[in-house]
Amino acid sequence: MIGIVVVSHSRALATAAVGLAAEMVAEDNRPVIAVAAGLDETTFGTDAAAVSEAITAADSPDGVLVLLDLGSAILSAELALEFVDPEVAERVRLSSAPLVEGLVAAVVTASTGASLDAVVAEAARGLAAKQEHLGDAEPVQTTAVAAAERTNEVVVSNEHGLHARPAARLVAVVNAFDATVSLTDLDTGRGPVDAGSLSMVATLNAQQGHRLQVGAAGPQAAEVLAAISDLAAENFGDTPAEPTATAGGSGLDVAIGPAIVVDAEVDLSGYRPGDDEPGRLDKAVSTAAGELEQLRDRSDDHGGIFDAQLAMLRDRKPRGEIEAAIAGGTPAAAAWKQTYDRLARTFEGLDDAYQRERAQDVRSVRDRVLRILTGDVTAEATDGILVVPELDAATAATVDAARIAGIAVRAAGTTGHGVIVARSRGIPLITGIGGVDVPAGAVVAFDARTGSFELAPDEATVRATITERQAEREQAAAQADQPATTLDGRTIDVLVNVGAVRDAADARGADGSGLVRTEVLFGDRRTAPTVAEQVERFRAVADALRGKPITIRTWDIGGDKPLPFLPQDHEANPFLGERGLRVFRRRPQLLRDQLEAIRQIAAETPVHVMFPMVTTADEVEWALDELGSRPDGLEVGIMVEVPAAALRVETLAVGLDFVSIGTNDLTQYTTAADRTNSAVAALADGLDPAVLRLIDRVVRKAGVRVAVCGDLASDPQSAVLLAALGVQELSAVGPQIPLVKALLRQTDLTKVPDVLNARDAAEVRQLVRR
16 A cells, blocks of 8 residues: 655644545555654744655555645655655655645545555546536546446435545445446436546535446446445445434523523624734634533534534634734734635535535634634623524524523524424523614513513512413423313313424323324434334334324425435425425335334324325325225324315315324415525414414314314414314424413313404414413
8 A cells, every 4th residue: 555645834734634534544444644744833844854754654665645735845845855765766756636635535545555646646636526516627527437337326315415434435445346436426417437536426526315326347346336335325334323312491481591692793893903813813713622622522412513613613724814814914803703704605605505504603613713812701601591693403402401591582483493493392482582682691581471572671570470480380290191171171182293202201291192203203314214113113102102192194304304215306496396295106115114114003002194295185095095904093184284285175184084284384385484584484473364264274174183283282372272263182392281281271262362363473462362
């Protein structure tokens, strides 16, 4: 195996580049990599004597590749060849390949035992993928490869596509066989490219869900195709960590505490530059790195978020721009902000939605360092009320619910994913506080039940309300197992929404499950679960609910809910595309396996099955045909999530046992407002009279039992309103079940006001509160 030498002016840069490249191959299969960089740990420069020592250390009978950064590194390397033994010098190759990209490509290629010439050629192509993606060079020509004797097709299931590490694993597998292998991306038409070349594989830019045609020729063509199929089935080695439970909050709807304001930009007006701005920045970055490492080590579920932020913090590219700006007289704080602002805008302009969302991480890293530079620690308080412009799911999932008293969201809207996650964790939450000026550290309070948000509140009054609500919650929990029978004699079943077995186990007082989200229950899987595996998981949910009925929703994917083992084609408007049941009209086998699992578990325990995103009677008929014969007791229903289904429910419900209204989707489709878009989220209000009229129509016209499993059922006052409209079952998040049942027991549904003719959702709330 050849050896590799890295020559750079910066020891930190060289060490980081070697660390990145080393991640691509197993430790026991890496080439020797020697570094000659910097005059010492912190002084930039190159030294010919150090380069000659590195060449000697990396020397191999197969040759030595020397990669360099710029300027005197080239001169030092050329001079070093005069210092080493002539026999050694003859097998040394200096390369003009880009240092970082070339090193990654060289290490991966060398690890396969490739010749020096092959490694040099691969390193020289290091920029090809980036140039192809950015379009700032002539497109890379497809590689001439031998005609394929055999072909196979695999799917890229990796969440972020065939990026560097999985691509490196693929290249390593290919080069372990005596065969020539090509790849063609069937979804984009790119290729064929040489699958033994990391740079060429990278030019495909294969994303999650893309289908790759693998062609092979040579003595081991069949063997390499089988190995690549196995690698693809293992997600190219990108196996995510198993999720773990996250602590929950108080479950109250009222909170008080100092404001932790994270939506205001760090104030730089008081920043005064010093004599050593580079050193000041180094210290701030080091402190920020320590904070992020602590956050990563304390986070069981989301350590990867902080690892990504650490990588952004340590990225040499923006750091080089910042150092140049400081050298030109710009203060460190301003230089840091300007550079990371540009980087955030770059991310926001990317095509890939996941990458666009990384702009939020960039801004988080930006502000962490700026707070350290300016001494602004108020936004880093660990106890209080978090004030944010909008709430994303990652923040809702990672916030320390034991220390954050509540979350106040400036944007309106109650059905966004972040709001749903926070409520499912029992974190006190209010949305729609608007642009009210909230000084960091000021005491604030909110009461989501009344919709009030106060600066400098009467603390005694708020504490009394908290005590009252805690007692109310404790009493509700103590009586949670009692039926929710209203004062006028109606009994409403209150069930739990389940996305994990733990949701069922922790659901105090649930009368069963009104929604088992199968796409979430198996969302950590990179391969489709077998029938037996699905039966086992369904049985665990039923056991956690002590044999009470469970309603299993068949695979509901599309829109903002991908299923890793069932990639979908790109759609211009996925919320109006192939979602839910629509997906399986063309690809029915996965649904058939799930229905078989449902039939098997229904023979053991009470089970209902429902089909999502139904629009037409033809879809219902097709679903029933796919279900086929069913054991006694297996009830069948559909989700009512689109206005078309609500307006013709009497036709759709023929032959069914129930319908379940998904208020989250019904609301966004009725109001034409994407609940994940903060600009219009306020319109997506489940208490909009137009939505309530559709619910009312479904109750009156369906002719079967009507349930609600959307987020509206988790709000006690809204749940009472739904029951007054005639809904017979409510499926809520676990922490809210005792409160929903308690309020129903205190209510005479005949006295709930008529809200269908209200002007808007705000008037509906006023009427219900009165």
